[in-house]
Amino acid sequence: MHIMANKENKKELASQGNFPVRRIQLGLIIAVGGFLIFMVGARPELFLLDRSPVVGFIQITVMLIGLAFICIGGYLSLVGLWKYNRLSIAAELGVRLISTGYVIAVFTGLADILGLGSHPSPEFIPYFGRWQARGVQIAEGFIAIGMLMMLPYTKPDFPEPNSSGKK
Numbered sequence: 001m002h003i004m005a006n007k008e009n010k011k012e013l014a015s016q017g018n019f020p021v022r023r024i025q026l027g028l029i030i031a032v033g034g035f036l037i038f039m040v041g042a043r044p045e046l047f048l049l050d051r052s053p054v055v056g057f058i059q060i061t062v063m064l065i066g067l068a069f070i071c072i073g074g075y076l077s078l079v080g081l082w083k084y085n086r087l088s089i090a091a092e093l094g095v096r097l098i099s100t101g102y103v104i105a106v107f108t109g110l111a112d113i114l115g116l117g118s119h120p121s122p123e124f125i126p127y128f129g130r131w132q133a134r135g136v137q138i139a140e141g142f143i144a145i146g147m148l149m150m151l152p153y154t155k156p157d158f159p160e161p162n163s164s165g166k167k
Contacts, residue, residue: 041063074143
């Protein structure tokens with residue numbers, strides 16, 4: 001009985017045109033927090049936290065954790081724009097593209113640590129080089145395209161033509 005009432009409530013909210021404002025706000029807060037965490041990993045000198053001239057394992061990991069929060073926050077916000085309706089096929093593909101982009105970012109960012117990079121080191125000192133940076137940038141492009149695919153594109157509502165034939 002509760003499930004049926006919940007579905008009816010969602011349909012009623014969707015027909016009223018109300019957005020789930022709290023969900024959208026929470027998603028935006030998570031995304032902005034993720035961006036700050038991402039910036040701490042990518043450019044720690046902006047926060048006076050730079051301790052070494054090279055990009056190390058901790059910086060890469062913090063950057064990837066921030067990117068994860070950006071993806072989660074963006075997903076929550078964009079799902080909220082659908083007003084309790086089902087996602088379209090393009091939006092569902094966008095969700096998968098966001099997830100795929102994040103997996104690509106993790107594997108390219110941690111390539112040396114996972115033994116996939118061009119600088120496998122016995123001393124276990126990771127090297128975040130040009131190819132890894134480009135791989136993460138390409139992954140961020142996949143994430144951005146996925147988020148654009150999640151936007152609810154709707155047709156404009158045109159008024160019905162006058163059935164009486166008067167102008």
